[in-house]
Amino acid sequence: MRPTLPDRVLVGAVAGAHGVRGLVKLKCFTEKPAQITAYGPLTDETGERRYEVAVVGTAKGGVLARLEGVTDRNAAEAMKGTRLYVARSALPALAPENEFYHADLVGLGVETPDGRRLGKVRAVLNYGAGDVLEVTGETGESLLLPFTRSTVPLVDLDGGRLVAAPPAEVEP
Numbered sequence: 001m002r003p004t005l006p007d008r009v010l011v012g013a014v015a016g017a018h019g020v021r022g023l024v025k026l027k028c029f030t031e032k033p034a035q036i037t038a039y040g041p042l043t044d045e046t047g048e049r050r051y052e053v054a055v056v057g058t059a060k061g062g063v064l065a066r067l068e069g070v071t072d073r074n075a076a077e078a079m080k081g082t083r084l085y086v087a088r089s090a091l092p093a094l095a096p097e098n099e100f101y102h103a104d105l106v107g108l109g110v111e112t113p114d115g116r117r118l119g120k121v122r123a124v125l126n127y128g129a130g131d132v133l134e135v136t137g138e139t140g141e142s143l144l145l146p147f148t149r150s151t152v153p154l155v156d157l158d159g160g161r162l163v164a165a166p167p168a169e170v171e172p
Contacts, residue, residue, distance in 0.1 A: 008047055008085040009103045012036050017076035018064050024076045026053075026084070027062045029102070034063055039091055042084040051084060100155060102131075109161040110135045110145075113153075118143060118164060135164070145170060 015025040028036045034055055036042070042051045052068035070076050091101065102124040110118040110133070119137035124147065126132065131147035145151050145164055154163040 007088050008043065008045060009088050009091060009101060010045075010083055011039065011042065011086050012062070012084040014067075014076075014079040014082040014084070015062060016080050017073050018059065020073045022070040022072050022076050023056065023064050023066055024070065024079055025059045025062055026055075026065050034058065036063065036065075036084070039086040042086060045083060045085055047085070047087070051082075053084075098149075098155075100157070104157055105133065105147075105155070105162070107160075108155070108157075110164050111161060113163055113165055118166075121162070133164075143170065 011030050012026045012028045015027045017023070018025050026033075026036060028034075030036050030038075037053050037055060042053050043049060044051075054066045055063045056066055057064040067076075067079065070079060088103075094100065105121050105124055108121045110121060112118060117138070119135045121133050122136040122142070123134040124131055125134055125144075133145045133147050133152070135143040135145060137143065143166070145166055150165070151167060152162055152164050156162065
């Protein structure tokens with residue numbers, strides 16, 4: 001069964017303050033960090049709080065931005081950890097095959113090619129060398145799987161599952 005897709009998708013988070021005039025560092029989860037504002041207004045997870053954001057430069061792992069109403073370092077530091085979302089409907093359409101938003105993968109059941117259940121996708125991580133699926137098993141243990149075609153040969157969004165063939169180095 002396909003998990004319910006979120007109506008808001010995480011696109012970034014405030015990583016900290018930059019300087020004394022209220023700039024913030026944003027960690028961006030968009031394909032191109034500088035385009036974090038290209039999909040419309042950014043909001044909190046509920047969509048109730050709206051953030052007007054202007055990208056003013058680049059930073060390691062993201063961008064420097066000005067948030068409306070944040071005018072000094074203290075206010076910028078208070079924003080640290082704030083997660084930023086856009087409406088799912090504002091995102092571009094994906095190619096019908098082999099393109100996925102991370103939010104679509106979270107919650108999918110994970111099973112081996114022979115049907116043995118490994119757990120559910122808890123998160124999609126990226127430490128710079130490609131996407132990694134964090135799979136949480138029935139007893140709470142975590143398994144990290146590279147999100148490659150050889151390790152994950154099938155993603156069945158409609159069926160609410162993906163098939164994973166963990167490499168020999170990864171013990172499920």
